[in-house]
Amino acid sequence: MDIIRFLNATEEIKSHLHSFILLKDGAVIAEGYHYPYEPEQVRLLHSGSKTFTAVAVGIATGEKRLTLEDKVIDFFPEYKDVEMDAKFPLMTVKHLLEMATGHSGDSLFTIADKENWIEAFIKAPLKNEPGTEFLYDSGATFMLSAIISKATGMSLEEYLKPRLFEPLEITDYEWDSKDGVTTGGWGLMIKPEDFAKLGMLFLNKGEFNGKRILDESWIELASSEQVATSNIEIREDWAQGYGFQMWRGSENTYRADGAFGQFCVIAPDKNLVAVMTCEDADSQELLSAFYGNIVSKAKDSNLFANSDLQDELSRMLSNKSKPFVYDATTSYMERRVNEKVYTIRLTGKDMPITFDFRGSDLKISIGETQVIESSKVSFKKGVMDCEIAPVTFIKFFDRSNRRWKYAASHEWQNDETLVIHVYYTETAHRQQLELKFSEDAVEMRIISGLKKLLEANGALSSIPIAYKDILIYGTSS
Template identity: 45%
Template sequence: MSRLPRSTPEAQGLSSAALDSFVGALDAGRPEIQTVMLLRHGHVVLEEEWSPYRLDDRHLLFSVSKSFTSTAVGLAIDEGLLSLDDAVTSFFDSSELPDTVSDNLAAMKVRHLLTMTTGHSKDTVEALSRDRRMVKIFLGLDVEHEPGTVFVYNSGATYMLSAILQRLTGERLLDYLKPRLFEPLGATEATWQVSREGITVGGWGLSINTETLACFGQLLLQHGEWQGKQLVPAEWYAAATARQVPNDSEENPDWKQGYGFQFWRGRHNTYRGDGAFGQFCLVFPEHDAALIVTSATTDMQAILNTAWEYLLPALEGKEVPAVARPERLELPPPAGAAPAAGDGRTYRFAGDNSVGLTSVRIDADGTGTFTFRDLSDDSVHELRCAAGDWHEQSAPGTVPDGAPESGARVLTSAYGDGDAFVATLRWVETPFVATLTCRVDGDVMTVVGRLNVSFAPTEFTLTSD
């Protein structure tokens, strides 16, 4: 059920032709766009999905999650549970603190976690991911700089905010936010990844659908008010979305405009939550508009550049460059010859690869069966790949780079490339797409894998046991 009112662009001061050009430019660009929603004056004036992606599917947001964690911190401060100037060490006991607390660690405050100015010289998340004792590891890391003096993007800092909130409230972050934010917004689909030590990860791992993220964008435009009720203090969002610290050392132009409390400042007086591989909640306060994008790209700046070139002029009432909009927005399966008949044997692989692939069988009818180990609980799931249109299946947990709360809906297709069986798998609740090229030589199968986006290497080769 729609939670935001719909309107024609013209009724909200926009041109349908201009928005068609914006959609055409997004479709023609290199970033793979999956869903888009645009709000103007509280109304949805544009909503598009590139088949087989769907606006109603929840989608893994990566670091857009941080802006929701910021919201929780603002609520907890309003409830008197903590303050910006509380020392980080004050929330943890001696069993988690290092034997010697350095001056810089002692000086680290909640505001430094929020503004990514903890004093660390690099993101701490890689160090945290090596062990289930993430809080203890964070507190034991060297703090090279005085907190507040250096901006370093740091997902581990957001994890610590979640840990602090869980200590104070006795609830995981998602449970704390459900009655205060998600339920009022109608976000019954929300899930959030939990660490091995039982803490909502905070800085990543939130999955919601496109309209829920649009509701969040509208909440920001309304300064925390929703349907006549002040859900989040207006003062908090004013501070969180303002430039709290400089970040001039960042490279891309829209990532060096300043940082707030888990929100990025952008060009043209915008601010946003954004997540890896092209997830955006981009707010235009001067134009009472918000743009929501889910996508799969390593060039997030390209999506913002398209917004500046085609959407911003439309919001300003200026002429927009004309770009033809396709009749159908889709990401079709790769085209190719039908796969050759297989030998029906099961080829097994060590399951510690980045997609958790444990076995492959190509049958005489040219259908491939791929078995994956669930990266969250070691259960196994089979995905069948055959020629033709996308084939929808369910395989929770089998997601590249992890993401145990997402990935239930998978679409597959296959084609033949000479003696190779080529399978394409789309985890459509995430940005991830895998292409697996399988060849048999004697008793051995080799699988050459390629991921469209990944935090790990995007290419790998597996050889059967």
């Protein structure tokens, strides 16, 4: 069966698929969540957020609040006299939508360490005339959000609440902001099911449950190629062109696309919508498996003509949602280090760390705020204040003050080495905390799960972001 072959392929290519929803002809025909991820949990979309921002622009154009040809600088008269590139006054809303701003690199990496992001964007030098060449630019999406604020008097999140979130019956969501401006290009957290509703809105040409939310003409513009990407992208499904904050893909598909494999794929020819959330190191393999096993083989008839195959798929997806059960491991060190206070240096300051072993359970306390609870035989779930935080794509604008939901398990690799597996279940990410104990000292190595994936498939050297191990030493008092 094609869907089962796809799910098996995700295991083979180590895509670490956390959730999968497939709709055909408006009905859910496959849905599953890999434990410890759950359907009722919001998920950080990364750049999947961008498509929601473009929807806001589409709604605003329909309300005659702005046009695609409006000049960016005209929304910010307070900055008209700042020193800017001579080409900047040519930049339009459309150029921001299609990622053709003219910058030589993603402007977010230029503006994010500045106090005023809008001013920094306006003052950033341009390599090309706006509209001439594609270059992925998250700063451009932030500026779209800022323009929505200027044009409507509301933040992007406030503007979308009655116009998109409520009509799509999306009630559980969060979105980052900077100085009152929704980040736009990242930072949105919603449930996978609600991500699929965005796909259905596009598949139904701007309608949802019979209510028109977006003009059909906007859906056509946003989902079609507005700018070529083959000159800058070698991956097949990033070289098919770019619409308005959406990527074109194989098999006449298009998608909302977030880092590490957060996808909402729309296949209009097959009347399909699919949502995938993952921690994936090579998303081209994942998309190729999806297109090859599902999209290219989907017919107008139901994919599930055979009831035995339906039962097999149901069992497979159900098994992924069951708690893992591990063989318990132990060590004489549990008694020796139990409740002993070690001092480690973390985030520039000395902090106490203690380990409280109780049967198969473990509680780690770090400093005054962070507690990680874990189990040898399954997962413990909880919420933590992070001294040790999940990796974020934009390191200089992370959610360091946020409390993260997690699930954790632990095992002894040998008598001196304890490994704790921490899954940050609202994100794509996980960590390994590797602790080596001696009588009076502990060495803790924090390893990003993404780093391990990148190493496994040889891609680490091609990723322009460092995921170095964090090595911390501690001594007992």
